[in-house]
Amino acid sequence: MTVGDDGGSSGRLRAERGALPPGDLRQALAALAAPDAAMRTDLLQHRFRPPGPLTGHTVGNLVLLGLMELLGDPVAALDHAAAMVGAAGRVLPMSCQPLGIEAEVQGPTPPYPMMF
Template structure:
């Protein structure tokens, strides 16, 4: 599902999972039903729900050495260079799905990340109904920090910045949000003091574990899964 086509044609860069979803949504205009169909087809454990009822686009304003630039599009925002000044969804007044809000209200744990911080994590805090539901929820909150926030890693987003800066951006967009636990890879060990302070600022506790996949900017699912399971058992 995560495999991306590599070619010189129109399919280049597209994930198999996204194409399957697009086909089912073309057949059935209800995005929740389309996701449920995919889950049934693939025998997925759990349920995937969209953030909003309508299709969304994302737009960010970045400040860099060449000046201020407005960048639009999920992929483009995810790899944008420079300091993020503002981030918005289009349309800005999008409504959350009732099923998504119900899931937030019923959850024991709500996790954020891993994924593109700009285009996959922060957008959850940009829909008013959803952030209100998250803040009101009695569920415990877990933030999984990306590996490319670590100075030793080489990624597009956050390359050379610290995990503490990673969290400060989250706090900027959602000042009322508090987490219970922030999970980081052992690569933060050189800056652990600053990291603990940043996590404390959003009300949480820092947990450090070996969750990286061999020097890449990706998590190792076989390492990450057991760590999350242990956290959920606390």
């Protein structure tokens, strides 16, 4: 799974904690979750509403961040989270370090600023 996300809750956790952005990893875990783990999957996907500093974060992003910090290994953290939801497969990050995506664009100047 990609670890280049820098928006939303993942971007905030990445910027504040230097962690792998967990959002795409969480989504993959939720997609692979066992049918009998519906409540745990719903909990992972729950997004906090305003007010307060947790606004916009999902429980799953915070759980993954906590597991990564406790275990010191993102792959072990993902394996543990997968067991929590009875995932039917394994979720692996494409890198154990957060990545940035960059591009050089040649040709006509676009009519609007491009974000990559």
